[in-house]
Amino acid sequence: MKYDEIMVRYGELSTKGRNKKSFIDRLGSNVRKALHQYDKVKIHPNQDRLHVELNGTDAEPVMKRLKQVFGIQNFSPSLRVEKDFDEVVKAAIAMFKEQVQGPMTFKVETKRADHKFAMGTFEMNKQLGGALLRAFPDDLSVDVHNPDITLRVEIRLNGIYLTSAKILGAGGLPVGTAGKGMMMLSGGIDSPVAAYLALKRGVSLEMVHFYSPPYTSEQALAKAKELTSKLAKYSGSIKFIQVPFTEIQETVKEKVPEGYLMTVQRRLMLRLACALAQKRAGLAVFNGESLGQVASQTMESMLAIEDVTTMPVLRPVLTYDKNEIIKIAEEIDTYDLSILPYEDCCTVFTPPSPKTKPNLKRARSYEARLDVEGLMQRALDGIQIDEIHAGDEFLNQNQDVFAELL
Amino acid sequence: MIYFDNSATTQVRPEVLSTYQQVSEKIWGNPSSLHKLGETAWNLLEQSRAQIATTFGVQPGEILFTSGGSEGDNWVIKGTALAKQRFGKHIITSSVEHAAVRNAMQSLEKQGFEVTYLPVDKDGRVNPQDVKDALQKDTILVSIMAVNNEVGTVQPIKEIGEILKDYPTVHFMVDAVQAIGKGLDDLVFSERVDFAVFSGHKFHAPRGTGFIYKQAGRKLAPLIDGGGQERGLRGGTENTPGIAAMARAIRLMKEAEEKDVTSELAVKKAITDHIVQFNHVKVFSGTDGFAPHILTFAIVGVRGETIVHAFEERDIYISTTSACSSKKHTEASTLAAMKVPDEVATSAVRVSLGDQNTLEDAIKFNQAFDQLYAGFKKIID
Numbered sequence: 001m002k003y004d005e006i007m008v009r010y011g012e013l014s015t016k017g018r019n020k021k022s023f024i025d026r027l028g029s030n031v032r033k034a035l036h037q038y039d040k041v042k043i044h045p046n047q048d049r050l051h052v053e054l055n056g057t058d059a060e061p062v063m064k065r066l067k068q069v070f071g072i073q074n075f076s077p078s079l080r081v082e083k084d085f086d087e088v089v090k091a092a093i094a095m096f097k098e099q100v101q102g103p104m105t106f107k108v109e110t111k112r113a114d115h116k117f118a119m120g121t122f123e124m125n126k127q128l129g130g131a132l133l134r135a136f137p138d139d140l141s142v143d144v145h146n147p148d149i150t151l152r153v154e155i156r157l158n159g160i161y162l163t164s165a166k167i168l169g170a171g172g173l174p175v176g177t178a179g180k181g182m183m184m185l186s187g188g189i190d191s192p193v194a195a196y197l198a199l200k201r202g203v204s205l206e207m208v209h210f211y212s213p214p215y216t217s218e219q220a221l222a223k224a225k226e227l228t229s230k231l232a233k234y235s236g237s238i239k240f241i242q243v244p245f246t247e248i249q250e251t252v253k254e255k256v257p258e259g260y261l262m263t264v265q266r267r268l269m270l271r272l273a274c275a276l277a278q279k280r281a282g283l284a285v286f287n288g289e290s291l292g293q294v295a296s297q298t299m300e301s302m303l304a305i306e307d308v309t310t311m312p313v314l315r316p317v318l319t320y321d322k323n324e325i326i327k328i329a330e331e332i333d334t335y336d337l338s339i340l341p342y343e344d345c346c347t348v349f350t351p352p353s354p355k356t357k358p359n360l361k362r363a364r365s366y367e368a369r370l371d372v373e374g375l376m377q378r379a380l381d382g383i384q385i386d387e388i389h390a391g392d393e394f395l396n397q398n399q400d401v402f403a404e405l406l
Numbered sequence: 407m408i409y410f411d412n413s414a415t416t417q418v419r420p421e422v423l424s425t426y427q428q429v430s431e432k433i434w435g436n437p438s439s440l441h442k443l444g445e446t447a448w449n450l451l452e453q454s455r456a457q458i459a460t461t462f463g464v465q466p467g468e469i470l471f472t473s474g475g476s477e478g479d480n481w482v483i484k485g486t487a488l489a490k491q492r493f494g495k496h497i498i499t500s501s502v503e504h505a506a507v508r509n510a511m512q513s514l515e516k517q518g519f520e521v522t523y524l525p526v527d528k529d530g531r532v533n534p535q536d537v538k539d540a541l542q543k544d545t546i547l548v549s550i551m552a553v554n555n556e557v558g559t560v561q562p563i564k565e566i567g568e569i570l571k572d573y574p575t576v577h578f579m580v581d582a583v584q585a586i587g588k589g590l591d592d593l594v595f596s597e598r599v600d601f602a603v604f605s606g607h608k609f610h611a612p613r614g615t616g617f618i619y620k621q622a623g624r625k626l627a628p629l630i631d632g633g634g635q636e637r638g639l640r641g642g643t644e645n646t647p648g649i650a651a652m653a654r655a656i657r658l659m660k661e662a663e664e665k666d667v668t669s670e671l672a673v674k675k676a677i678t679d680h681i682v683q684f685n686h687v688k689v690f691s692g693t694d695g696f697a698p699h700i701l702t703f704a705i706v707g708v709r710g711e712t713i714v715h716a717f718e719e720r721d722i723y724i725s726t727t728s729a730c731s732s733k734k735h736t737e738a739s740t741l742a743a744m745k746v747p748d749e750v751a752t753s754a755v756r757v758s759l760g761d762q763n764t765l766e767d768a769i770k771f772n773q774a775f776d777q778l779y780a781g782f783k784k785i786i787d
Binding site for chain 1: 425431445446449452453454457466467622650651656657
């Protein structure tokens with residue numbers, strides 16, 4: 001069926017009172033970004049709904065993209081017909097032909113914005129309902145309380161709009177409405193999932209990735225970038241900040257006792273992430289820690305690490321079980337990438353037995369052996385920032401060469 | 407030469423062979439190696455997998471590479487048995503499956519599994535109701551082929567799938583070796599099919615290539631333990647040249663599928679329409695409900711082997727009903743299951759078509775048929 005418009009209903013933001021306008025503007029621009037490749041599509045964010053005018057564009061791919069935009073509760077593709085009752089009946093029957101399979105119940109719900117239209121809402125409900133019952137005498141019956149199909153008819157100034165299917169959106173809040181955060185992205189299973197959950201709650205993210213050549217490979221870096229590209233489909237594009245970490249890791253390894261290697265290293269990572277947040281107008285640091293999963297993720301450890309900052313350190317997957325995290329990772333298509341076996345900044349220099357309950361005072365005193373300021377300055381001077389878009393490829397540079405072989 | 411034995415094997419396409427050769431020469435690293443050579447090979451492997459998955463509208467993780475149809479059949483059957491034996495030991499299959507399925511089942515029977523072999527009707531087709539009736543509490547697997555390799559019957563996979571929707575824990579496997587490229591993807595990749603088995607050399611890919619489709623979330627035990635290849639489910643260094651070549655063969659096959667199916671049907675019809683006119687000819691492969699490329703018939707009274715050789719003298723290559731059983735002098739098991747009398751079954755031969763066959767081939771075949779039928783007249787009338 002060829003649709004004319006997609007009607008998008010807002011999620012939680014409809015209840016957000018005064019912020020509502022900025023939420024709607026943000027959602028409008030996110031939808032615009034998500035659909036930018038369809039140049040005929042026009043987007044109209046209104047007070048209570050957003051309308052995507054298709055102007056001849058196929059609705060299927062557009063709806064697929066809309067499903068990835070946070071802040072959308074659900075949406076319905078709709079047909080526009082001339083303001084003529086017979087046209088309405090014809091279109092409604094065509095729509096129902098696609099949806100009615102066996103006995104089903106329905107109701108018609110009419111809204112009239114154009115009060116000059118000759119038929120009242122009650123009249124429209126009754127007449128159109130009757131026409132549909134006559135068209136599907138064996139299958140359809142009316143149920144106004146709990147129908148299988150609700151046919152919505154909107155009489156507007158420029159035509160009559162019909163919708164019946166209701167497609168579930170991604171929910172959440174529009175990315176950007178919650179402010180900006182720095183995401184510590186390693187390349188494992190957890191951090192991409194944490195990033196996804198943060199995006200879902202409206203946070204706009206910048207990825208912070210620690211890169212330690214030659215201890216970590218270019219492949220590990222490419223993998224983190226490719227993960228970012230998978231996540232970018234939820235927010236348009238994401239900035240990827242690559243922080244050189246080799247000198248810090250080597251110095252820590254040299255000066256800090258084995259049991260505290262990991263704690264001190266993590267303190268420095270967090271310091272760097274916070275410094276970047278401050279520079280770049282971020283409000284918080286996000287990471288993929290899950291309570292008790294590994295040595296660095298005990299509460300003692302969090303205390304000894306988070307000591308370096310007063311900025312909120314937010315952990316979207318804190319209370320998730322590994323299986324729950326994996327399930328989301330599979331849904332957002334990051335799992336297969338995450339399990340690629342490249343060493344990353346978390347796996348090299350992992351001592352055989354890190355302290356699971358590090359002591360805060362000791363962590364501080366070991367860190368004091370280092371020239372923290374100098375190390376940080378040099379790392380921050382060496383950062384490289386890339387903007388990553390959905391669908392960008394990093395791991396397989398030979399794609400085109402291969403395409404000819406295949 | 408007219409090659410009418412495409413269900414036995416096909417010739418590797420030159421483009422496909424060129425991929426095989428180029429990959430062997432240039433991208434020969436072990437996909438598991440961490441260095442650049444390995445990385446490149448791994449990327450090629452995964453790109454091949456993704457391309458095949460996209461072709462069939464499934465996820466890359468749902469495609470697992472094998473050495474061919476027999477391995478795929480054995481893997482899904484025995485791998486399911488291993489993975490699910492604590493839930494039950496009953497398996498349902500048909501009495502017209504390929505030997506790789508039949509013998510894998512027999513091997514499991516020796517290990518204490520119970521196997522129900524469903525009968526077929528006169529067209530070689532399983533009745534879905536029989537599947538339903540055969541289901542037990544401890545049934546773990548239903549294995550039914552999509553297209554029978556001996557007479558070309560298309561099995562009611564959709565209907566069986568419908569029945570199995572009420573039994574979500576039972577694995578449903580479809581041997582799709584003869585169905586690929588024949589316009590039957592909707593059947594094979596339908597919602598309730600958990601596993602499907604494919605073989606590369608049936609569609610112009612090299613020997614020793616194949617893959618299975620394994621629906622995400624379905625459990626399958628490995629039969630080849632090793633270095634964790636194929637998501638830990640099949641050990642052994644991947645056959646990258648073969649896999650890339652197969653990916654290309656699939657692409658080429660799919661691009662021409664519609665056209666090929668139409669032309670195969672036309673060739674099949676031209677031959678069928680001609681040979682049915684003869685008194686002693688019995689045709690087993692119909693048009694509706696049969697694959698477009700398989701035509702099995704008998705000249706009753708003449709042994710299949712004799713017919714094969716008579717055509718061979720005229721440079722036309724056909725087979726007795728299945729290449730695998732044709733050297734064993736057993737009458738075809740599918741025909742036996744269809745209750746075709748032995749003396750008719752031993753006369754059966756199979757013409758199996760491929761994309762390269764033309765209507766001209768059909769005309770030549772018919773002419774040859776006339777000549778040799780005239781020659782056999784002495785022994786059959």
